[in-house]
Amino acid sequence: MLTFDHVTKQFGALKAIDDVSFKVKPGIITAVIGPNGAGKSTLVNMAAGSYGVSSGRILVDGVELQRLPKHRIAHAGLARTYQNIRLFDGMSVVKNLEVALVPPKVGRLVADTFGLTGRAAAEERRARCHAVLERLGLAAHAEQQAGSLAYGQQKLVELARAVVAGPRVLLLDEPAAGLNHGETELLKQHILALRAPDLAMVLIEHDMKLIMSISDTIVVMNRGQVLAQGNAAEIRANTEVQEAYLGQ
Ligand code: ADP
Ligand code: MG
Numbered sequence: 001m002l003t004f005d006h007v008t009k010q011f012g013a014l015k016a017i018d019d020v021s022f023k024v025k026p027g028i029i030t031a032v033i034g035p036n037g038a039g040k041s042t043l044v045n046m047a048a049g050s051y052g053v054s055s056g057r058i059l060v061d062g063v064e065l066q067r068l069p070k071h072r073i074a075h076a077g078l079a080r081t082y083q084n085i086r087l088f089d090g091m092s093v094v095k096n097l098e099v100a101l102v103p104p105k106v107g108r109l110v111a112d113t114f115g116l117t118g119r120a121a122a123e124e125r126r127a128r129c130h131a132v133l134e135r136l137g138l139a140a141h142a143e144q145q146a147g148s149l150a151y152g153q154q155k156l157v158e159l160a161r162a163v164v165a166g167p168r169v170l171l172l173d174e175p176a177a178g179l180n181h182g183e184t185e186l187l188k189q190h191i192l193a194l195r196a197p198d199l200a201m202v203l204i205e206h207d208m209k210l211i212m213s214i215s216d217t218i219v220v221m222n223r224g225q226v227l228a229q230g231n232a233a234e235i236r237a238n239t240e241v242q243e244a245y246l247g248q
Helices: 039-049 069-076 094-097 110-115 118-135 150-164 181-194 207-214 232-237 241-248
Strands: 002-011 014-022 029-033 055-062 079-080 170-171 200-206 217-222 227-229
Touching: 014 039, 014 055, 014 200, 014 227, 029 207, 039 079, 039 170, 039 200, 055 110, 055 200, 069 079, 079 150, 079 181, 079 200, 094 118, 094 150, 118 150, 181 200, 181 207, 207 232, 217 232, 227 232, 227 241, 232 241
Parallel strands: 029 200, 029 217, 079 170, 170 200
Antiparallel strands: 002 014, 002 055, 217 227
16 A cells, blocks of 8 residues: 655745645555646655655555655555656667666565576566566567657556566556557556556546546545545546636
8 A cells, every 4th residue: 555644745935745645555546637737746756756755754555665765665566657758768678677677676576586596587587577568468579679669659668667576556657648549548458457456556647538437546636735536426526626627
């Protein structure tokens, strides 16, 4: 479980996150929505250790993350994708996944392979990467340069890289941004297939149709605060939420 506990983030005079508390449970998909600038990416960046926390706590299974370096946060089982693709364009697709498994950014499951000799561990890592690529329909592209893939495929490689270490918390920052209808539908199937009893998933998205169709619970952010939380029907019926979007 991922917990935001009275979290605040100040950028100079701007309070980007203002006393935010909510829990993200395993086994379900939690969507975080809200107008541009609401603070959604800032939450992800703080959880993953890219941004410091001004006050409050962020925990994974009771472990406080807010003072840990990025690789320790990854080790604690948290993985994320970026709103803007951040692949190593010149590296092959499979190499992009392998770097997510190489120390110090060692995933929880991969730590199991440390008992193996260097070469066996490398082979184990490679096999794991290929298995994830297979699962996400990317097997045929494994040896291609990441930068040569179509945009929609690169978004899937980002997802593959985030899941390869077997995270317990997965934060997806606008994975459908820029995808066409068919690509979005494919992404939706992959996200649904990732749903697992021991994985807490956060989906940040603008595509309301996608959000409403796959989220188990929805957290609505506005101006750095949590405006509402509920299921799709509750959020649709919430007048405050409607106003926040109309006022954009
Ligand atoms: P969202 O992802 O919901 O669109 P963000 O979390 O990116 O919103 O941004 C929330 C607010 O914080 C915005 O006003 C944005 O300009 C500001 N912000 C985000 N990152 C930084 C930063 N590194 N430095 C200064 N301000 C930032
Ligand atoms: Mg954002």
